[in-house]
Amino acid sequence: MKIMSIVGARPQFVKLAPIARAAAQANVDHMIVHTGQHYDPLLSDVFFSDLGIPAPDVHLNIGSGSHAQQTGMMLQALEPVIQDAHPDWVLVYGDTNSTLAGALAAVKIHQNVAHLEAGLRSFNRAMPEEINRVLTDHASDLLLAPTRVAMRHLADEGLAERSVEVGDVMTDVLFAVQHRVQEGRTPNPIADEFGFTPQQYALATIHRAENTDDPVRLRSIVDALARVPLPVVVLAHPRLRAKAHDAGIDLNVGSIRLHDALPYPQLIAAAMQSAHIVTDSGGLQKEAFLLRIPTTTVRPQTEWVETVELGWNRLVEPEGLVESVTRQAPPAVSDTPYGTGDAARRVVSVLIDRA
Numbered sequence: 001m002k003i004m005s006i007v008g009a010r011p012q013f014v015k016l017a018p019i020a021r022a023a024a025q026a027n028v029d030h031m032i033v034h035t036g037q038h039y040d041p042l043l044s045d046v047f048f049s050d051l052g053i054p055a056p057d058v059h060l061n062i063g064s065g066s067h068a069q070q071t072g073m074m075l076q077a078l079e080p081v082i083q084d085a086h087p088d089w090v091l092v093y094g095d096t097n098s099t100l101a102g103a104l105a106a107v108k109i110h111q112n113v114a115h116l117e118a119g120l121r122s123f124n125r126a127m128p129e130e131i132n133r134v135l136t137d138h139a140s141d142l143l144l145a146p147t148r149v150a151m152r153h154l155a156d157e158g159l160a161e162r163s164v165e166v167g168d169v170m171t172d173v174l175f176a177v178q179h180r181v182q183e184g185r186t187p188n189p190i191a192d193e194f195g196f197t198p199q200q201y202a203l204a205t206i207h208r209a210e211n212t213d214d215p216v217r218l219r220s221i222v223d224a225l226a227r228v229p230l231p232v233v234v235l236a237h238p239r240l241r242a243k244a245h246d247a248g249i250d251l252n253v254g255s256i257r258l259h260d261a262l263p264y265p266q267l268i269a270a271a272m273q274s275a276h277i278v279t280d281s282g283g284l285q286k287e288a289f290l291l292r293i294p295t296t297t298v299r300p301q302t303e304w305v306e307t308v309e310l311g312w313n314r315l316v317e318p319e320g321l322v323e324s325v326t327r328q329a330p331p332a333v334s335d336t337p338y339g340t341g342d343a344a345r346r347v348v349s350v351l352i353d354r355a
C-alpha cells in the first residue's frame with residue numbers, strides 16, 4: 001500500500017504532518033512530493049523540521065508565477081513522478097494551485113486521487129482557491145470531508161457517493177502543539193520580543209490576493225489595523241510585504257508592529273496569548289476558534305462557517321474592523337464541529353480500506 005502526498009504551500013505542510021505520522025503508524029509506504037510553490041524557509045522548511053515531517057522524496061522546485069504558469073509547470077513535472085511511483089492513492093490537500101495540479105496530473109493518467117479537505121466552499125468564484133477546490137473535488141475519486149457542512153456541499157453537487165467525513169486534520173496538529181505550548185516547550189516569541197504580557201496585543205495575518213492585490217483595499221485594511229486601540233502584531237507573508245511596497249503603503253504605522261511570519265508552534269504560542277486575532281487565513285480562523293480566541297476575518301465569506309455561527313468569528317469589511325476587534329468575547333461553547341483530533345488516523349484507514 002503506497003500513498004503519495006502532493007504538497008507545496010504552507011497550510012499543506014501543517015496538514016501533512018499528522019498524515020505522515022498516521023501513515024508511519026499504519027506501516028504504509030508514504031511518499032512526499034513537494035512542488036516548490038512555497039520556497040522561503042519560513043514558509044516551507046521550518047514546517048518540516050518543527051512538525052517532524054520527513055524530508056520530501058521529490059522536490060520539483062517550481063516556485064512562483066502566474067496561475068497558469070505555476071499550475072502548468074507543476075502538471076508537466078508531476079506526471080512522470082506519479083507515473084514512475086504508481087501509488088495506490090495520490091493524496092492532495094486543500095485548495096492551492098499545487099492541489100489542483102496534483103489532482104489533474106494524477107486523474108489524467110488514471111491514478112486514484114483522494115482530496116483531503118474536500119467540500120469546503122466560499123461560493124466566491126473570484127477566489128483562485130474556490131476554483132481549485134471545486135475542480136479538485138470533481139476530479140477526485142475519494143473526497144475526504146472535514147465537516148458535516150462540507151459533506152452537504154458535496155452532496156449538493158452530486159458527489160455524495162465519493163464522500164466520507166473524516167474530521168479536520170488541522171485540529172489534530174493544533175491539539176498536539178497546544179499541548180507542547182502548555183507544557184512550556186514552545187515560548188511565545190511575540191511576548192519575548194515586544195515585552196507584551198498575555199492579552200495585551202492582537203495578532204494579525206493578511207495575505208489573500210483579494211486583500212493584498214488591490215492597493216485601495218490593502219490601504220484601507222492597513223489604516224484600520226493602525227487604528228485598533230491595542231498593539232497589533234502583523235505577521236507578514238512575503239506577498240503582503242511585496243504588494244505594500246509596490247503600492248507605496250507603509251506597514252509600520254499606528255498600532256501595527258511588523259514581524260516576519262512565524263513557524264507553526266511559535267504561531268500557536270503567540271495566538272494563545274493574544275487578545276484577538278485578525279486574519280484572512282482559513283487555517284488561522286479555525287485555530288483561533290479551537291483556542292477560543294475571538295476573531296475578526298477580513299473577508300466577505302468563510303469556508304469555516306461554524307466559527308461564525310458559534311459566535312467566535314466575525315466577517316467584516318475594513319470599515320468594520322476596529323469595532324469588531326474591540327467587541328466583547330462571546331459566550332463559551334463546547335461544540336466540536338472539527339472533530340476531536342483523530343482525523344489523520346481515519347484518513348489513512350479509509351485509504352487502506354479502499355485501496
Ligand code: UD1
Nearest residue numbers: 009010011037038039040043064096097128129238239242
Ligand atoms: C497560496 C495559496 C493560498 C494559501 C497560501 C498560504 C494558491 C492559489 N494560493 O497563496 O490558498 O492560503 O498559499 O500561504 O495556491 N512568495 C514568496 N516566497 C514564497 C512563496 C511566495 O516570496 O516562498 C511570494 C511571491 O511574490 C509570490 C507570492 O508570494 O508571487 C504569491 O505566492 P503564491 O504561491 O502564488 O500564493 P500565496 O499567496 O502564497
